[in-house]
Amino acid sequence: EAGVVQSPRYKIIEKKQPVAFWCNPISGHNTLYWYLQNLGQGPELLIRYENEEAVDDSQLPKDRFSAERLKGVDSTLKIQPAELGDSAVYLCASSRGGDNTEAFFGQGTRLTVV
């Protein structure tokens, strides 16, 4: 079984530029999460999808962040424009859904905004 796939692994951009991250969850997993992780800290939820519906996006800075999960499979997270403080690792995870909450994580995308 293939794991959660994220791309790119690394991204360096200048501030005010746009950036997009892509995630392909494990096949059959209905729940998809995007997290932000700063060094030495735990993951912070940005958005959670159940199939194609965003059920928890209260922590997503909607003025600059957007996400979509078309057809309830893979997902894209976008930042426009990026700020220096957005430098972090962006993690995608998936789980089967419902009360099956064990999460499987991708390797993450390390974003550096200069």
Next chain:
Amino acid sequence: SQQGEEDPQALSIQEGENATMNCSYKTSINNLQWYRQNSGRGLVHLILIRSNEREKHSGRLRVTLDTSKKSSSLLITASRAADTASYFCATVPDSNYQLIWGAGTKLIIKP
């Protein structure tokens, strides 16, 4: 927002010793999970314990849950250098199926 709080923040022990990490949380939960994150890599699920369970084992891992104290502990026995990692607890509240994370315990196993 983070609900879980791991204790200690960092732990350094000799190879072969046991390592114990604790997690405290605030709200009523459906289950509590422990994850490991090696340097520069993604998070890996270790073990899940449900609110009606008090103890669970998996290989060298032992997890306990005390819902009256809203706390859990993760014990790693006979530690190895490969156990060096950050360990996170994540809780799933009764009210929904989201995962709420703590800040983690950084474990270093000295050879």
